[in-house]
Amino acid sequence: MKRLSDAASRLEGQPMFQILARAKELERSGKEVLHFELGDPDFNTPSHIVEGAYNALKNGETHYAPSNGILELRLAAAEVTQRSRGFKPELDQILVTPGANVQIYYAVACTANPGDEVIVPDPGFVSYFSILKLLNIGINRVPLHEENGFRIDPSEVEKRITGKTRMIIMNSPSNPTGAVMTEQEVKEMYEIAKRHDLFLLSDEIYARMIFKDANTNHYSPSRYDSCRERTIVVNGFSKSYAMTGWRLGVVTGPSDVISKMGLMLETTTSCVSPFIQRAGINALRNSQSTIDSMISEYRDRRDILVRGLNTLPGVKCNNPGGAFYAFPSVTGTGMSSNEFCEVMLNEAGVSLAPGPIFGDNGEGYVRMCYANSKENIQKAIGKMRDLLENNHKYTLGD
Ligand SMILES: Cc1ncc(COP(=O)(O)O)c(C=O)c1O
Incomplete structure (x- = not known):
């Protein structure tokens, strides 16, 4: 008898968590990794929201x-x-x-x-x-x-x-x-x-x-x-x-x-x-002002990221109107989405999500979540540029 159900055999989970686990493993081995893989805001939850839970816990809402x-x-x-x-x-x-x-x-x-x-x-x-x-x-x-x-x-x-x-x-x-x-x-x-x-x-x-x-x-x-x-x-x-x-x-x-x-x-x-x-x-x-300021910060980061991506050889990115993701095309580098992500993680310490995990039509793209500081975005662009410009292996046409 098969030990597990047919439904269990169809379970795939969320590949993003598996990518994060790999990046964390690299970090544990001492490598610096800049994270752009997971769609998780880098801001902490605003304190008035935290207090709602804290007060409820103290009041016995358990x-x-x-x-x-x-x-x-x-x-x-x-x-x-x-x-x-x-x-x-x-x-x-x-x-x-x-x-x-x-x-x-x-x-x-x-x-x-x-x-x-x-x-x-x-x-x-x-x-x-x-x-x-x-x-x-x-x-x-x-x-x-x-x-x-x-x-x-x-x-x-x-x-x-x-x-x-x-x-x-x-x-x-x-x-x-x-x-x-x-x-x-x-x-x-x-x-x-x-x-x-x-x-x-x-x-x-x-x-x-x-x-x-x-x-x-x-x-x-x-x-x-x-x-x-x-x-x-x-x-x-x-x-x-x-x-x-x-x-x-x-x-x-x-x-x-x-x-x-x-x-x-x-x-x-x-x-x-x-x-x-x-x-x-x-x-x-309560007031939505902290939410509004997070959103305007995301917009500034998007601008830095998209501008930076469009300066990289073989990379092309359109300007997304919302959420906190950029979805650049990497076909011009000659690498597949997975190769691009592998190289960026292992050699530049930049963790990205390959387009194909988002469906059959994701090949040729990678996703970058810009829930990361402006400094880290600039640093990541710099590292990606160094790799793409200076490493003969990764230049177009080679
Ligand atoms: C489009 C979309 N829908 C739903 C969710 C799930 O959100 P939650 O973390 O609240 O379960 C996500 C999370 O990444 C998402 O990107």
């Missing part, structure tokens, strides 16, 4: 909490949605979860059966692919093109819909490209989902992280159905509030879907720790 989330946090989330997306969801449309990643799993598991298909942007966030594989759901990839600023083309999406399609996943601003969709594109995505009666999972974890000079705003398809029919908004505190380690998210969707997702959470993890949720309430209810 017991089980309601499985769908503390009422005050769901109320605060509903008000934020009203301000940011123009509609106020009912409380039964809102679920508090341990981070945003699990929302994707719950949403797909509650709406699609094995053998169904989901449309996914490629390159895209690694969990879309690994969750669909685990659930035995077909992956229908929509290639994103550099020439189109890596924005998903709604007409390409519509072409891929089959009788088996249950859901479309969209993600703006995008991981790994930083691309931000226009209002028109978002509207078209919603219309396509409606026309074919599909769920639309809109991953908006980077919605706050849009740079004003990108001359765009964040547009959510949820404004067209108020998350009542088909739109499921994936969201959380990890990125914009610098809270990756807290594991806190809030998902909004149609009440029948949210109710089942809530039962799934109750079945598997019972509830989110109440003191963690108190931190979330403080995050939403």
Whole structure:
């Protein structure tokens, strides 16, 4: 008898954690490594948020909490949605979860059966692919093109819909490209989902992280159905509030879907720790000025990084409008994405993520998360330049 289940054999995890482990191993052997691989803010969580959890712990909020989330946090989330997306969801449309990643799993598991298909942007966030594989759901990839600023083309999406399609996943601003969709594109995505009666999972974890000079705003398809029919908004505190380690998210969707997702959470993890949720309430209810200043710092870093990357021989990078990722092409170096990342880690001490881990269309690119200081960004560019310019092995055409 096989020892492990078929589902276990389909588990892939998140390659990023494996890349980080390798970089840490090199560090332990005494090598200096500059980290650009993981999408984890380098800022600490703002202190007023930390105090929310601290005070709750001191006040004895160390017991089980309601499985769908503390009422005050769901109320605060509903008000934020009203301000940011123009509609106020009912409380039964809102679920508090341990981070945003699990929302994707719950949403797909509650709406699609094995053998169904989901449309996914490629390159895209690694969990879309690994969750669909685990659930035995077909992956229908929509290639994103550099020439189109890596924005998903709604007409390409519509072409891929089959009788088996249950859901479309969209993600703006995008991981790994930083691309931000226009209002028109978002509207078209919603219309396509409606026309074919599909769920639309809109991953908006980077919605706050849009740079004003990108001359765009964040547009959510949820404004067209108020998350009542088909739109499921994936969201959380990890990125914009610098809270990756807290594991806190809030998902909004149609009440029948949210109710089942809530039962799934109750079945598997019972509830989110109440003191963690108190931190979330403080995050939403207090001044957003520290968040705004983190975002403007990210914009300055993006400028330094993108400018620097475009001075490297064989490297070309467009200007991402949001999130905290740059997605340069490295084809001009003559190396594959994996070779480029290997060489940069081992010889320059710069840790990057190879494009192919984000999907079939990631070859030729690498992802750099600029959650790192301006000094380190400049240092990394310098090290990469030294390697590419001075080492004969790595010059174009050799
Ligand atoms: C697009 C996208 N969605 C969801 C997540 C998951 O976020 P969390 O850490 O809150 O689970 C990430 C994290 O990298 C992401 O990039």
